[in-house]
Amino acid sequence: MLDVNFIREHLAEVKKSTKEKGYKTNIDDIIKIDDERKTLLQSVEQMRKERNDIAAQMKGGKPSPELIKKGKEIKQNLATKEKELDEYNTKVSELLKSVPNIIFDDVPLGGEEKSVEVKVWGKHKAEGVDHLDYATSRDWVDFERGAKVAGAKFYYLKGDLALLENALLQFGLKKVLEHGFTYMTTPDLVSSRVLEGTGFAPRSSEQSDEYYIEGEDLALIATAEMPITGYHMDEIIDEDKLPLFYAGYSACFRKEAGTYGKYTRGLFRVHQFNKLEMYCFCLPEQSKDIHEKILAIEEEIWQEIGIPYHVINNAAGDLGAPAAKKYDLEYWSPVNQKYQELTSCSNCTDFQARSVNVRVRRKDGKIEFVHTLNGTAISLARAMVAVLENYATKDGKLTIPEVLRPYLGNKTEL
Secondary structure (H helix, E strand, O other): OOOOHHHHHHHHHHHHHHHHOOOOOOOHHHHHHHHHHHHHHHHHHHHHHHHHHHHHHHHEEEOHHHHHHHHHHHHHHHHHHHHHHHHHHHHHHHOOOOOOOOOOOOOOOOOOHHHHHEEEEEOOOOOOOOHHHHHHHHOEHHHHHHHHHHHOOOOEOOOOOOOHHHHHHHHHEEEEEHOOOEEEEEEEEEHHHHHHHHHOOOOOOOOOOOEEOOOOOOOOOOOHHHHHHHOOOEEEEEEHOOEEEEEEEEEEOOOOOOOOOOOOHHHHHOOEEEEEEEEEEEEEHHHHHHHHHHHHHHHHHHHHHHEEEEEEEEHHHHOOOOOEEEEEEEEEEEOOOOOEEEEEEEEEEOHHHHHHHHEOOOOOOOOOEOOEEEEEEEEHHHHHHHHHHHHOOOOOOOEEEEHHHHHHHOOOOO
């Protein structure tokens, strides 16, 4: 969430970012309503002062009937005005949720097609094996029984593919630990405050991609980013403890409501999958360099696994509300002969921290909001798609990437 005073001071930037991200929010209306709120606040504060003055006059003696009458009138009027002020505060707070974070100057403008390729790695294979046909033929995945038990796009992993998933996790975990991340498992449920504070759509939104628990203020998480964002909620962290790097492993649940027209075959886009997520709380002046560090770790992981990819700087129209800038790492699919989503990493500046109230105490005593960043270490379902497409052989075997072999009994193939 952006601070309304920040919006006032950076009005042109906020309007530009809101438009470029594709939001229809009327910023001028928010300022107008906040002006009304501020005027009302001044009136309430004046009435509170008058109430306190009258209370002081009533001490130490018998107050006059006129003073008693005036005190009652102010008390009644103040109660009415305070209720109205609460309504304004709520309204402004709700409207601010519809304002996305501002974008950095080097973010390309336009829709998804305007995203800019910034790096290419690896040699493209001319052909590959369809992951779903291959895994089904080897009895490694069962979507039919998954649908019978939980509905479409749920599945069972079996045998060697389940072991491959574990190998990918163990390798990803090894890499993030080498880079100083603290490993944690997270709750699979978060409250609406954490959900919305992270920047995901509220329960009432048509864009909501989350599964909500009926009768509870809880939703299943779409990523470990959510519970980690809330980990230091309402806390003040000393400057010398930052940056804090966490790697959260969790199940992820997504309705995938906005996927019309996108690639959805097999394991590529499902309602439940496991993921190892990188996350950082840092000082504002550290966040741009840390963003590059997280991207470098993602690249290191996929270079060592041996999957060709490119990195794109996402255009503004393809950014979510929290991100000021986002990189996507897309792997080369030899089956579809194009790049497809694999990982991403975002710099959310103080957008999330402001919403969940995570601050830093500077050495000089100054208090300000931290910056937050997130990035995918291993999204396991898509990781398996990339490995199967690039390493399955025509004779029906799967060559195991060398870095994964220690986690699969040092086998060379499955």
